[in-house]
Amino acid sequence: MPRDNAAENAPALGRGTPTTHGDTANETQGLLQDSRSSSEHAYPEHVHESTPVLFVWALTATAALSGLLFGYDTGVISSALVSIRSSLGHPLTTLDKSLITSITSFAALLASPLAGLCADAFGRKPVILLSDVLFIAGALLQAFAPSVSTLIAGRAIVGLGIGAASALTPLYIAETAPAHWRGRLITVSTLLITSGQVVAYVIGWALADMGSGWRWMVGLGALPAVLQVVGLIRMPETPRWLVKADRPEQALEVLKRIYGGDEDMARELVKGMEREIEEEGGKDGVGWMRKLRMVLRDLWTVPVNRKALTVACMLQGSQQLCGFNSLMYFSATIFAMTGFKSPSGTAILIAGCNFIFTLIAFSAIDRIGRRRILLISIPWMSTGLLVSAFAFTQVKLLPNSVQAHQNSDAAAPPWASALLVSSLLVFVAAYALGLGNVPWQQSELFGLRVRAIGSALATATNWACNALVGITFLPMMELISPAGAMAVYASVCGVVWVACWLIYPERMGVGLEDVGQSDHADYR
Numbered sequence: 472m473p474r475d476n477a478a479e480n481a482p483a484l485g486r487g488t489p490t491t492h493g494d495t496a497n498e499t500q501g502l503l504q505d506s507r508s509s510s511e512h513a514y515p516e517h518v519h520e521s522t523p524v525l526f527v528w529a530l531t532a533t534a535a536l537s538g539l540l541f542g543y544d545t546g547v548i549s550s551a552l553v554s555i556r557s558s559l560g561h562p563l564t565t566l567d568k569s570l571i572t573s574i575t576s577f578a579a580l581l582a583s584p585l586a587g588l589c590a591d592a593f594g595r596k597p598v599i600l601l602s603d604v605l606f607i608a609g610a611l612l613q614a615f616a617p618s619v620s621t622l623i624a625g626r627a628i629v630g631l632g633i634g635a636a637s638a639l640t641p642l643y644i645a646e647t648a649p650a651h652w653r654g655r656l657i658t659v660s661t662l663l664i665t666s667g668q669v670v671a672y673v674i675g676w677a678l679a680d681m682g683s684g685w686r687w688m689v690g691l692g693a694l695p696a697v698l699q700v701v702g703l704i705r706m707p708e709t710p711r712w713l714v715k716a717d718r719p720e721q722a723l724e725v726l727k728r729i730y731g732g733d734e735d736m737a738r739e740l741v742k743g744m745e746r747e748i749e750e751e752g753g754k755d756g757v758g759w760m761r762k763l764r765m766v767l768r769d770l771w772t773v774p775v776n777r778k779a780l781t782v783a784c785m786l787q788g789s790q791q792l793c794g795f796n797s798l799m800y801f802s803a804t805i806f807a808m809t810g811f812k813s814p815s816g817t818a819i820l821i822a823g824c825n826f827i828f829t830l831i832a833f834s835a836i837d838r839i840g841r842r843r844i845l846l847i848s849i850p851w852m853s854t855g856l857l858v859s860a861f862a863f864t865q866v867k868l869l870p871n872s873v874q875a876h877q878n879s880d881a882a883a884p885p886w887a888s889a890l891l892v893s894s895l896l897v898f899v900a901a902y903a904l905g906l907g908n909v910p911w912q913q914s915e916l917f918g919l920r921v922r923a924i925g926s927a928l929a930t931a932t933n934w935a936c937n938a939l940v941g942i943t944f945l946p947m948m949e950l951i952s953p954a955g956a957m958a959v960y961a962s963v964c965g966v967v968w969v970a971c972w973l974i975y976p977e978r979m980g981v982g983l984e985d986v987g988q989s990d991h992a993d994y995r
């Protein structure tokens with residue numbers, strides 16, 4: 472029987488509750504040896520309760536700019552597709568449109584596991600910087616594209632950046648955040664994803680009628696990347712990676728800044744990280760390929776890792792298979808089909824609702840807990856989808872309008888339109904509170920040794936399912952009707968709820984060093 476009291480017990484772990492894993496391994500670590508044993512240490516209460524210092528906010532905000540890029544680049548394409556018209560030599564064919572949209576997800580799918588590998592070898596920060604280079608190159612290539620194929624190449628390059636950034640930003644934030652604020656700080660990056668989508672929709676709407684407006688839409692994506700490069704260059708590598716790379720002095724300095732100069736706390740944390748690495752088999756000075764093989768083997772054969780990977784992939788897959796992004800990518804199209812006067816305006820409403828409820832998730836996630844939020848919000852997603860399915864049955868779909876974006880004839884009685892929009896808003900709000908956000912907390916499921924690659928594989932699952940939904944949504948609408956499509960997504964949500972209830976562990980407030988020590992009972 473799943474238990475919900477883990478949330479209450481968990482913060483104690485984050486404060487350094489003694490574990491059964493003794494300090495013996497640590498006793499050989501000369502540099503950071505402290506006269507007190509680690510079991511005497513507890514995070515000072517004032518640190519536990521206080522808000523993070525400015526430095527932590529700066530770290531988080533700089534890293535989270537990747538979210539803005541990710542959100543903007545995924546959100547802008549629907550408006551850009553409409554306003555390209557014939558400016559690339561001919562009107563875009565359906566194949567052109569599909570390729571332009573889906574190549575980004577496929578490239579992200581490729582890039583995310585590679586990014587995890589590089590992040591272990593070279594550090595988290597260089598890989599985020601590399602993703603910025605890709606964002607800038609891809610945005611410029613798209614803005615100056617003379618042909619459809621150049622535009623597709625630009626979208627692919629941006630996709631590589633998105634894949635790397637989406638795998639590494641939450642990891643970077645998780646590894647620099649104080650445990651009791653980790654959920655909220657990772658949510659900052661989801662907040663920037665959703666605000667990037669709102670900005671993209673608004674810019675798309677504002678520039679839609681300008682001749683070469685679409686070039687500005689896609690080119691503007693380079694701006695936050697430049698900002699991030701400027702900010703990130705001054706930021707440090709994560710202390711966890713530094714300890715793993717045998718640079719504990721540097722890790723200590725970073726941790727001192729994170730904990731407002733509290734040296735005892737910083738030393739204690741470095742000791743915890745060293746202990747974790749020792750327990751996980753020590754610092755492995757082996758080559759890339761061998762290391763990858765070892766980590767993959769550990770992910771698969773060590774039960775606690777395998778369970779972590781299963782949960783992370785299940786959540787990331789669910790985040791996409793519930794169909795949310797079909798709204799993100801095609802809401803203007805859906806609203807045009809159903810005869811809405813201002814489909815783009817209604818689509819902005821959807822993106823705005825996603826943003827506002829992610830803001831609420833920000834304040835709730837470290838208080839209510841990830842598991843409880845998911846179990847409460849997912850049934851609302853199903854309800855919203857089922858009611859919208861009913862509303863769709865009351866709406867007369869306009870013929871041949873799957874790709875149309877403007878319509879003036881009302882095709883739905885006003886009550887049905889209102890029911891449709893409000894039920895979709897319920898779905899979106901519930902999504903933003905739970906599934907849109909919680910899967911990105913994935914790094915807290917994995918021990919340090921397998922964290923980067925485990926998170927990257929879960930991110931790849933996200934992109935694979937994202938591409939699947941992107942490709943299947945319009946055909947599904949035609950084949951089984953919009954109501955049928957919504958019903959399918961509602962049943963996916965039902966299955967996801969059961970899966971979360973059965974296997975998702977609460978990690979609110981747990982220190983990252985304690986994650987690798989979780990026993991199997993932690994996974995229900």
Ligand SMILES: O[C@H]1[C@H](O)[C@@H](O)[C@H](O)[C@@H](O)[C@H]1O
Nearest residue numbers: 661664665796799825907908
């Ligand atoms: O967490 C984000 C967010 O919820 C976005 O709105 C969605 O488009 C992304 O696919 C998801 O990863």
